[in-house]
Amino acid sequence: MTDRPEAIIEVNSLTAGYPGRPVLEQVSFQVYQGEVFVIIGRSGSGKSTLLKHLIGLNPPLAGTIRIEGVDLGSVRGRDRRRLLRSFGVLYQSGALFGSMTVLENVRLPLDEFTELPPAAKDFVALSKLKLVGLATAAQSLPAELSGGMQKRAAIARAMALDPRILFLDEPSVGLDPITSAGLDELIKRLADDFAITFVIVTHELESIYRIASRLIMVDDRSRAIIAEGKPADLRDHATDPRVRRFFLRQPDSDVAVSPTQTL
Amino acid sequence: MRPCVLMQPQDQSVSRVAIQVEEHPAGHAKVTLEGRLDSETAGPWWRDLEKRLQARPITSLEVDASRLDLQGGIGIALLRFIQDGAMTPRASVTISGLSPTRQKIMEVFTREDFRTHQARRPERLSFATEVGVVTRAMLKDVGEQVTFIGAVVRAVPGVIIRPKRLRWQEVKRVLESAGANALPMVALFSWLVGLVLALEAAHPLAKLGAQIFIADMIGFASIRDTGPLVTAIMLAGRSGSAFAAELGTMKVNEELDALKTMGLEPVRFLVIQRVLAAMLLSPLLALYAMAMGILGGVMVMRFLGFPPRMIFHQILGRVQVGDLSVGLLKSLLFGLIIGGVGCLRGLQTKQGARAVGDSTTRSVVACIILIILANTLFSAVDYFLTRPS
Numbered sequence: 001m002t003d004r005p006e007a008i009i010e011v012n013s014l015t016a017g018y019p020g021r022p023v024l025e026q027v028s029f030q031v032y033q034g035e036v037f038v039i040i041g042r043s044g045s046g047k048s049t050l051l052k053h054l055i056g057l058n059p060p061l062a063g064t065i066r067i068e069g070v071d072l073g074s075v076r077g078r079d080r081r082r083l084l085r086s087f088g089v090l091y092q093s094g095a096l097f098g099s100m101t102v103l104e105n106v107r108l109p110l111d112e113f114t115e116l117p118p119a120a121k122d123f124v125a126l127s128k129l130k131l132v133g134l135a136t137a138a139q140s141l142p143a144e145l146s147g148g149m150q151k152r153a154a155i156a157r158a159m160a161l162d163p164r165i166l167f168l169d170e171p172s173v174g175l176d177p178i179t180s181a182g183l184d185e186l187i188k189r190l191a192d193d194f195a196i197t198f199v200i201v202t203h204e205l206e207s208i209y210r211i212a213s214r215l216i217m218v219d220d221r222s223r224a225i226i227a228e229g230k231p232a233d234l235r236d237h238a239t240d241p242r243v244r245r246f247f248l249r250q251p252d253s254d255v256a257v258s259p260t261q262t263l
Numbered sequence: 264m265r266p267c268v269l270m271q272p273q274d275q276s277v278s279r280v281a282i283q284v285e286e287h288p289a290g291h292a293k294v295t296l297e298g299r300l301d302s303e304t305a306g307p308w309w310r311d312l313e314k315r316l317q318a319r320p321i322t323s324l325e326v327d328a329s330r331l332d333l334q335g336g337i338g339i340a341l342l343r344f345i346q347d348g349a350m351t352p353r354a355s356v357t358i359s360g361l362s363p364t365r366q367k368i369m370e371v372f373t374r375e376d377f378r379t380h381q382a383r384r385p386e387r388l389s390f391a392t393e394v395g396v397v398t399r400a401m402l403k404d405v406g407e408q409v410t411f412i413g414a415v416v417r418a419v420p421g422v423i424i425r426p427k428r429l430r431w432q433e434v435k436r437v438l439e440s441a442g443a444n445a446l447p448m449v450a451l452f453s454w455l456v457g458l459v460l461a462l463e464a465a466h467p468l469a470k471l472g473a474q475i476f477i478a479d480m481i482g483f484a485s486i487r488d489t490g491p492l493v494t495a496i497m498l499a500g501r502s503g504s505a506f507a508a509e510l511g512t513m514k515v516n517e518e519l520d521a522l523k524t525m526g527l528e529p530v531r532f533l534v535i536q537r538v539l540a541a542m543l544l545s546p547l548l549a550l551y552a553m554a555m556g557i558l559g560g561v562m563v564m565r566f567l568g569f570p571p572r573m574i575f576h577q578i579l580g581r582v583q584v585g586d587l588s589v590g591l592l593k594s595l596l597f598g599l600i601i602g603g604v605g606c607l608r609g610l611q612t613k614q615g616a617r618a619v620g621d622s623t624t625r626s627v628v629a630c631i632i633l634i635i636l637a638n639t640l641f642s643a644v645d646y647f648l649t650r651p652s
Contacts, residue, residue, distance in 0.1 A: 085302065098615030103380070114337075115306025120344055122381045127340035127372040129380075138380040143614050161302040162335030193368055194335045 008033045008165060008197050009054065014063035016046060016053050022061055023049045025223045029216055031165075036191055036198040038212040038231075040246065045220045047201045048092075048169060054199065055089050055167050056080075067165070085113060087165035088158030092173060094150040096142035102129065102153045103138040109160040128156040132186060148179035152186065159190070166190075168200045172207050184210045205247070217243055280308040280331070284315050290322035290354075297330040300338035309341065313350055321354045329360025339369050347374040411530075411607045415538060418531045422539075430536055437540035441502035442548060448501070453493050453552035457481055457559025460489070465567060474567060478577035481560030486582055486590045490553035491545075492638055495597035498545060499630035503605035506537050507626035510609025511619040519610070529610065538602035545598030546591045553590065593641055600633045 009031035017023035023046035031037040041047045052058045054065060056072050065072045070083050096105050106125040110116065116124070129135045132152040142150055151171055158166055171187070172180040184207050190196050202208060208215060208231050215234070217227040219242060227234055227243045235247040245252070280298040287293065294316075300308060316324075326345060333339060339361075346356045346369075361369065388396065422429050461477050468474045510533060513519050519529050557578065564574050608626035612618045 082303075099617045110302075114302050116309055116341075119349065119381075120309060120341060123344045123349070123372075123377055124337050124340045126377055126380055127343070128336055130372055130376055131336060131368075135376045135380050159336065162337050164334075193364060196335075 006033055007031065008068055009199070010064075010066040011054075012064045012066075014053065014065060015061040016050050016058075017061060018049075018058075019061065022223065023220060024218055024225075026063070027218070027225050028063075029225060029228065031197060031199055032214075034191065034195050034197055035213040036187065036200065036211050038208055038215040039199070039201045039218065040203055040208060040215055041218040041220075042203070042246070045218050046223075047203075047218060050218060051167060051169055051199070051201050055087065056084065085161050086163055087167060088161070088163040090151070090154050090158050090166065090168040090171060092169045094142070094154040096150060096154055096157065098142055101139050101141055102134065102145070102156075105142070105153065106157045106160050109157065113161055125156075125160065128159055129153070131159070131190070132156045146179075148175050148183065151175065151183060155186070155190075159196075162194075163196065165197045165199065168198065168202075170202055171200065172202060172204045177206070180204065180207060181210070187211055205249070217246065280304050280311075282308070282312055282315060286319065290320050291325075292316070292319065292321045292323075292354075293325045293327065295327045295330070299332040299334060300341070301334035302337055305337055305341060316350050321351050324351050324354045324356045326356065326358045327360050328358055331360070333361075333365060336368070339365055340372055343369045343372045344377075347377070407611065408607060411610070412603070414528075414530045415534060415603065418528065418535050421531065422535055428531075429539075430532070433533075433536040434540050437502075437537055438544060441498065441505070441540065442544040445497060445501055445548065446551065449494055449497055449548050449552050450555045452497060453485070453490060453555040454559040456489050456493060457485055457556035458563060459559075460484060460556075461560040461563035465563065474564075475569065475573070475577055477560060477564055477567075478569075478574050479581045481557055482578040482582040483586065485553045485556030485560070486586050487593075488590075488638070488642075489556055491549045491590050491594040491597060492634070493556075494545060494549040494552045494594060495601065495634045496631060498541065498548065498598070498601050499605075499627055499634065502541065502544075503601040503630045504623045504627050506541075506602065506605030507608040507612075507622045508619055510534075510606055511612035511622040514610065514612045515614060515616075515619060534602075534606040534610075537606055538599065541602030541605075542595055542598035545601070546594040549590060549594035589641070589645060593638065596637055596641075597634050600637065601630050604630045604633065 007030040011030070012028050013026045014028070015022050015025050016027065027050075039047050039050060049058070053060055054072075060073055067083060068086060070079065072083065075083055096102070097108070100108070103122070103125055106128050107121055110121045110124060114121070126135055126138060129138055132155055134149060134152050134156060137145060137149060137153070142153065145153060155166070155168075155171075168187075171183055175183065187198060187200070188211055191198055198211075200211070212231045214229065215227075215231055216225045217234075218224070219226045226240055227238060234243060238244050238247065244250075280296055280300050283295040283297075285293045285295075294312070298304070326342065328342060331338070342358050342361075345351075346358050348354070348356060358369070461481055464477050464480055465474060468476060510519075510529075513533075522529050522532055561571075561574055565571065605626045608622045608629065611625075612622040
């Protein structure tokens with residue numbers, strides 16, 4: 001691809017982690033408008049930490065993150081609120097508010113940030129639920145929904161204010177393969193219909209092949225991005241043994257051989 | 264370096280939707296929209312349009328959206344809402360100028376969905392039904408309390424036979440957080456109660472020339488009533504609530520289920536320690552509270568000019584070992600109530616973050632009611648038992 005669309009997220013020499021305990025050092029990458037960008041890595045490799053920096057929950061230890069050209073680290077006040085509204089986040093557990101119905105959950109951002117009359121807000125919230133196929137569950141409490149439905153409801157809430165970017169933290173964790181595939185379909189459809197840019201943290205190989213337009217792989221031992229590219233290219237042509245092992249689902253050499261096998 | 268702002272136009276006119284309304288004869292109107300319709304501009308736009316369409320005899324409305332920059336679902340949904348007659352209930356509405364994709368998305372939402380699934384107001388119950396519901400809940404609660412007491416009692420012999428199985432580490436932790444850390448507060452509270460009681464009694468007793476009896480009163484009140492009661496209320500607020508919140512959170516996080524599947528009974532594993540700690544603590548703290556209460560009274564008497572020897576002689580001559588044992592016995596019972604109710608409310612927690620808050624409130628309310636009731640019962644029984652015949 002020669003003519004790239006413009007970068008919607010630019011990460012420059014970011015050091016991610018917690019004060020005194022950096023997880024990733026000096027990483028740089030771009031996410032382009034309209035793509036489904038996936039961050040992969042093994043458990044504990046710093047994927048979720050990186051995501052926390054990208055959504056502004058943790059300040060960068062060093063380096064900058066620009067979303068739509070605005071520096072996330074230095075923007076304050078009204079501009080910061082506006083920037084935060086330009087993206088939605090799906091947390092690993094869904095993080096739906098348990099005491100509210102699904103419809104109320106989706107309506108909450110509309111109540112807080114728009115000045116529409118109540119009936120119009122209900123209509124918009126319901127239309128979001130309809131988009132994720134959950135209009136019939138509007139009056140249910142989150143606890144009454146299955147895991148996959150909770151994830152979809154949380155996506156509807158994340159989309160309530162029409163964000164241009166959606167961050168998803170391990171969306172398919174705890175879901176069966178069929179539900180997980182359905183969720184991938186939904187992500188693809190939303191990306192196409194609404195030109196939403198997705199940034200997804202996951203380690204589900206199936207899901208990566210289905211949805212990712214591009215991915216990066218982070219590694220906590222070298223504290224760096226060790227691979228970047230399209231999933232099929234990385235699977236077939238990666239030379240780094242750590243990347244190959246991930247795509248071929250091979251265990252580490254030190255845990256692969258159990259004592260009984262050496263006997 | 265200042266951040267460069269690319270996508271956020273500061274000019275208000277750019278981020279507002281321009282509305283043009285043309286009115287034709289025979290009730291036909293055409294609305295032309297231009298600008299960006301997103302979460303920020305939607306509210307003012309809706310109000311503006313509503314104002315301009317109000318009070319016009321419109322029978323057919325055409326909305327031209329071809330120059331509208333639709334950012335996402337909100338704009339499309341609102342156009343659909345207008346098409347369904349949200350603004351002009353009696354007019355036929357057509358939306359034109361949408362791209363085929365947008366048109367397709369708009370077709371997805373229907374008025375039917377809205378009618379069926381929009382927020383319903385909870386129906387009001389009749390008085391009789393409400394009484395029934397509350398009574399049933401209370402009976403169920405009593406049943407659960409009896410079951411719980413049974414479970415605690417059943418777990419006691421096991422602990423006596425094999426005390427090592429009790430997790431003493433946990434008992435120690437509770438003793439520290441609920442006991443040692445509560446000392447300053449209990450001290451302040453009881454000392455002030457003693458002080459106030461003595462001050463209030465000083466003037467009336469002076470009229471009778473009986474101020475020396477402040478000593479008797481403070482001794483009796485602190486040892487038999489205020490000491491144990493103040494301690495218990497303090498414990499209920501500080502520690503009974505903490506028990507409920509701890510166990511409630513564990514229940515919400517499925518930790519209690521994890522214990523059960525490991526073959527460990529939550530009552531033996533979590534409750535006994537807390538009940539035991541509360542029962543140990545309550546009399547000890549009460550003893551401390553009694554001393555502080557008497558100290559407060561003595562300070563007032565010193566202020567009134569009584570010599571220390573006279574005050575102590577008066578107190579010791581009146582208050583007997585029996586009074587102290589009544590106070591301590593009460594405290595022991597209060598400790599049992601606080602530990603038991605706190606843990607029970609924790610175990611009864613339902614799902615969700617709010618449930619933990621509910622359990623905490625319920626535990627404090629129930630503890631204080633039971634403590635006051637038990638205290639009254641004690642006083643009444645004691646009065647009739649020790650009545651001079």
